[in-house]
Every structure is written in structure tokens, then in C-alpha cells.
Amino acid sequence: MKPIPYGRQTISQEDIDAVSTSLQSDYLTQGPTISAIQSAFSAYIGSQYAVAVSNGTAALHLSALALGLKPGQKVLTSSLTFVASANCVQYAGAEVDFVDIDPKSYLISLELLEAKLASVPKGTYAGIIPVDFAGLAVDLEKLKEIAVKYNCWILEDSCHSPGGYFIDSKGEKQNCGNGNYADLAIFSFHPVKHIATGEGGMICTNNKALYEKLMSLRSHGISRDETKFKNSIQEAGGNPGDLNYPAWYMEMQDLGYNYRLTDLQAALGLSQLKSAAKRLDKRKQIAETYYEAFKNEDFVCNLSPANPAHAYHLYVIQVSKRLELYNFLRSKNIFAQIHYFPCHLMPYYQEKGWKVGMLKNVEEYYKGCISLPMFPGLEEAEQQYVISSIKEFYQK
Numbered sequence: 001m002k003p004i005p006y007g008r009q010t011i012s013q014e015d016i017d018a019v020s021t022s023l024q025s026d027y028l029t030q031g032p033t034i035s036a037i038q039s040a041f042s043a044y045i046g047s048q049y050a051v052a053v054s055n056g057t058a059a060l061h062l063s064a065l066a067l068g069l070k071p072g073q074k075v076l077t078s079s080l081t082f083v084a085s086a087n088c089v090q091y092a093g094a095e096v097d098f099v100d101i102d103p104k105s106y107l108i109s110l111e112l113l114e115a116k117l118a119s120v121p122k123g124t125y126a127g128i129i130p131v132d133f134a135g136l137a138v139d140l141e142k143l144k145e146i147a148v149k150y151n152c153w154i155l156e157d158s159c160h161s162p163g164g165y166f167i168d169s170k171g172e173k174q175n176c177g178n179g180n181y182a183d184l185a186i187f188s189f190h191p192v193k194h195i196a197t198g199e200g201g202m203i204c205t206n207n208k209a210l211y212e213k214l215m216s217l218r219s220h221g222i223s224r225d226e227t228k229f230k231n232s233i234q235e236a237g238g239n240p241g242d243l244n245y246p247a248w249y250m251e252m253q254d255l256g257y258n259y260r261l262t263d264l265q266a267a268l269g270l271s272q273l274k275s276a277a278k279r280l281d282k283r284k285q286i287a288e289t290y291y292e293a294f295k296n297e298d299f300v301c302n303l304s305p306a307n308p309a310h311a312y313h314l315y316v317i318q319v320s321k322r323l324e325l326y327n328f329l330r331s332k333n334i335f336a337q338i339h340y341f342p343c344h345l346m347p348y349y350q351e352k353g354w355k356v357g358m359l360k361n362v363e364e365y366y367k368g369c370i371s372l373p374m375f376p377g378l379e380e381a382e383q384q385y386v387i388s389s390i391k392e393f394y395q396k
């Protein structure tokens, strides 16, 4: 058996052709493919606007800045996430505060979150960053009620959940990242995610002002829109009496960054997007197969039936003897992974006062979690090999 990773990209001949075509065009960066992927992605997710950026971490950083996050403010997020969800708060000079997970869903506990908000003066927290962990949607309708009550913005980390959704109280399907409840939502196009561009990311929103702010921050805070220029036509180099700015003139109005996606990456992403629904179905099939294989096994606990609303970025099971199982699988060329070591126990955050014992649910979760291979290119025989190897381990 060749090595089986926990996740990897699927690249088709169409994807390769799309990148080749893009290489022969006039643009390597910021050409027409950027706006094309923004439109196609917002249509796929169901948001009004989308801003393509260089990666998911840049998406988080720009989002925090666009939302006006400042030193002295605090933001709540889950400790069960990739560190970038929390780090964006620190980038803005603000302070992240971690909330424990619900032990059944592994998502941020809305009860504990509200208790934290209620225990301090209103205004202490500027925002909340919920994470659709593994691909399961946070109930943003409920979260929004809490956010409104405490005057917090919501930045949804949807890196795991493109194509995932929840059903709201009106019975309507709400896609992860669609911006109906969250102010902003971010995605990553890292190779293990649903859509791969090498490095890449996207921010979705229904808020026009935030969209415009993000477009500016993505590229140095420079504006080319003469209706918004702050310097006068003469200051820009025009002659007295001119009604228009010189055509070359642009101006930097905010401190932005270079967080642009290239046209090559956008071409790959646009092509990947066309087959995203098919790959999502494959992920759901894989989840179904794992569930059927393990539902009657007592070495796996807290197993949920395959869920059509889940985007299955990860397939996490809870087991005993996790380290031994992990090493056994490695010896059989199966590279399972652990998601995640709790964020609050990373040395950087421990230096800020976080300690073992502070968030019991996520610490307990970490002891037994293991992510099984889950990617659209996983062949049936490979998945059966993974399943039989796990069973073999527990029968020893």
C-alpha cells in the first residue's frame, strides 16, 4: 500500500489545463481571473461579496482589521482550532480569550460563551470568531442573538466547511460562510482543504462597506477611485482648473498589505470550484463508510451518523490508546493526524496565563482524538485498509 495521508488535494487534467491557459494570458497577478473566482465563489457559498486573498491567515488578519479590532479589545474563540483563528486577534494588538467546546459537537459551547459575556461589563468583548470545526456548522442564528445582545461582531472561520450548512428556525438552509449571520467569513485554499490553490484564501460578506475596506487593505490601502481621493487634483499633479485627476494617480489612504492572490492560483481555484460539489459528495460517502464500519465497535466513542449538512474536512474519532493506535497506523503507512492540540495550551498562549485545567472539555477531547484519512481521492480499497488496520489494532 502506498502512504495514505489524512488529507490531500485532488488535481484533474482540467485544473492543469486551466493553469496552463492562465500562464499564457497577459496576467500573472490581479487579472480578470481574480474577479471571476470572487464571483464564482460567492455564488457557490451564497454571499453577496467575496475578496480573494493570499491565504486563510491573511483572510483572518484583514478581517480583524476591517472590523476595526484595536489594542485593548478582547475577542472570543474556540480553543479547538488551527492557531491562525486566534492569532489574527493578536496581530491586531488585541487579546484573544478562549471558550471551551461542547463535548458532543466539538464546536464552541454557546452556553459557556454567553456565560463569559454575561460575567463582565458590556463592551469588554468586541467580537466572536466561531469555527465550523471539522466541517460542522456552528448555529450562527443562535450565536447572532448572543452577539447582538452583547454588541459583538462575528467573524466565521469557515476553512473546514465550504458546502456545509445548518437549517435555521424558518427551515431555511444557511450555507457556512454566506454572511447572513456573520459579518465576515473566511476560507482557506490550502491543499488539504476543499478547494486547493497551493496557498490562497477568501473572505465572504454581505456588507458592502466591509467589502470595500477589505479590497483596499488587500493591496496596500491604495485606492484608484477618483471619487474617493482625499488629495486635490492639483496636489496629485494636475493643472489649475483640471476637472479630473491625472490618469496615473492613485493614493494610499490606509495602512494595507500585499495579501493578493495570483491569477495562476485563481485559475486553479476557479477550475477546482467547478468540481467542488462532486468532491464534497465523495467526502460524505467516505464519512458514511467510516460510520458503518465503526458504529458497533466499542473502541470508538461519540460517533455521529453521517450528516448531509457536514462538510467533512476532517473525520475525527475518539479512541482509547490513541498514541499506540497512531503509531501502529504509521507502521502500516497510514498517516492519521491529530486536530488539534488545544490552542490555549500552546506555549505562546501559556505565557499569557493559560494553563492545563482551564478548559476541561477540549483537554479531554485532545486525549482521544484522531483524524482518519479523509480526502476525495481516497480509494475504496485504501479506506477498507484503514478500517481493517484499526480493527486489527484493537483485536490484538
Ligand SMILES: *Cc1c(COP(=O)(O)O)cnc(C)c1O
Pocket (backbone or CB within 6 Å): 055, 056, 057, 058, 081, 082, 084, 085, 131, 157, 159, 160, 187, 188, 189, 190, 199, 200, 201
Ligand atoms: C487552514 C486553516 C486556517 C489557515 O489557513 P491558511 O490558508 O493555511 O493560512 C485557519 N483556520 C482554520 C480553521 C484552518 O483549518
